[in-house]
Amino acid sequence: MSDEKKRSVEIERTSVGAYEIRNVRGGSMSLGTGDDERFTPVELLLAALGGCSGIDVDLVVSRRAEPSRFVIRVRGDKIRDEAGSNRLENLEVEFDVEFPPGPEGDRARAVVPRLIQQSHDRLCTVTRTVETGTPVSTVHKA
Structure with a gap:
């Protein structure tokens, strides 16, 4: 690579x-x-999920109008599964985005749902990695 x-x-x-x-x-x-x-590492993972999609959406939508509010909330439940392993489930990325009234704001509002979906489905490297379950290797350097 x-x-x-x-x-x-x-x-x-x-x-x-x-x-x-x-x-x-x-x-x-x-x-x-x-x-x-x-x-914490878990908080950084949540921030990475929200930040990745947030950047995808922001870079495109801000060309149409400057948001009056752009907040992303990310949550998940930390559980210990049947095998005794800790992990997160019920991950959710919530966008709370508002634009000023007018034609520019209307254009921006109109594309937000599509941009969020595109980010989730193909653009956000973090979401795509989590959802596909990419293996992680560990190495000890002595």
């Missing part, structure tokens, strides 16, 4: 249960266990 198609982050432990995530562009954020304000 070419380098332009590869995606990666590096996660470094800063203390017990605390980590710093860095991307190749120099961005960073804190990760934790949920005992403080740091995002």
